[in-house]
Amino acid sequence: MLRALTGAGTIAGLAAGAAGTMGGLAAGGLLDDADAMPGTPVSAIGVPTDGPWRPSPAHVDVSWAVDTSQRLVALTFDDGPMPNWTPMVHDILDEARIPATFFLVGQRVQENARLIHGRMDRHAVGNHTWAHKDLTRMTHPQAYQAMHRAHTTIAEVTGKEPGLLRPPMGNIGGTTLSAAGALGYHVVLWSLKMRESYLGHPPGRLIDYIVDNTEPGTILLAHDTGHRDRLIAIRGLPAMIRGLRAKGFEFVTVPDLLAAAGTGAAKT
Numbered sequence: 001m002l003r004a005l006t007g008a009g010t011i012a013g014l015a016a017g018a019a020g021t022m023g024g025l026a027a028g029g030l031l032d033d034a035d036a037m038p039g040t041p042v043s044a045i046g047v048p049t050d051g052p053w054r055p056s057p058a059h060v061d062v063s064w065a066v067d068t069s070q071r072l073v074a075l076t077f078d079d080g081p082m083p084n085w086t087p088m089v090h091d092i093l094d095e096a097r098i099p100a101t102f103f104l105v106g107q108r109v110q111e112n113a114r115l116i117h118g119r120m121d122r123h124a125v126g127n128h129t130w131a132h133k134d135l136t137r138m139t140h141p142q143a144y145q146a147m148h149r150a151h152t153t154i155a156e157v158t159g160k161e162p163g164l165l166r167p168p169m170g171n172i173g174g175t176t177l178s179a180a181g182a183l184g185y186h187v188v189l190w191s192l193k194m195r196e197s198y199l200g201h202p203p204g205r206l207i208d209y210i211v212d213n214t215e216p217g218t219i220l221l222a223h224d225t226g227h228r229d230r231l232i233a234i235r236g237l238p239a240m241i242r243g244l245r246a247k248g249f250e251f252v253t254v255p256d257l258l259a260a261a262g263t264g265a266a267k268t
């Protein structure tokens with residue numbers, strides 16, 4: 001497993017933040033339901049209370065971006081594979097000959113396996129759960145199942161074993177982390193995203209925003225399905241790729257970006 005990264009984050013940081021918002025309740029002990037703040041879902045607690053669940057000695061890294069001085073950027077696509085959209089993205093990536101990381105929805109991989117058949121060689125895969133439901137509303141066994149089922153299908157269809165998890169909507173609860181830890185996942189969020197709804201018009205605005213705001217180690221979020229606005233980002237991709245290359249950026253997969261994190265790797 002990769003080490004925690006400076007500029008990214010670790011469970012220790014998350015736990016400290018959670019403890020703060022919970023008034024210090026989460027300081028290491030088990031919580032009874034009665035101890036939770038009113039309205040706090042049980043799954044938001046660092047140590048979930050569902051049933052006889054016991055924590056495993058797991059370690060989970062969470063990365064938003066990577067601390068590197070190299071001009072590397074990881075382009076990521078969530079929610080596919082879906083008809084029309086995903087082949088269009090693959091065509092653009094093939095034309096530019098760049099790798100990307102696809103956070104795949106297990107159910108869609110099963111339904112649309114033909115869309116990615118033979119097209120994933122250069123790319124990395126990540127787990128985006130089985131049905132794209134909010135993990136922070138799930139018990140540990142439910143979250144585990146949502147990840148495990150997707151893991152199996154993604155591995156079968158793509159021939160690649162996912163080691164990265166991106167929780168739907170980026171929502172992280174206690175059981176998201178306990179299940180991710182049990183499956184040995186590195187949780188990957190993002191540090192920059194396509195803002196089609198806000199910056200979509202004129203189209204050059206979004207292109208400039210991405211090219212201007214990408215930094216060494218950026219993990220960039222895009223989608224290969226969704227509402228129509230997202231087509232603005234896909235249509236703008238070739239210009240974004242050209243613009244970033246002109247600034248000296250190289251596109252890498254998320255696993256390669258994490259591996260390139262050099263100095264500053266924190267102890268785990």
Ligand SMILES: [Zn+2]
Nearest residue numbers: 078079168169
């Ligand atoms: Zn998603």
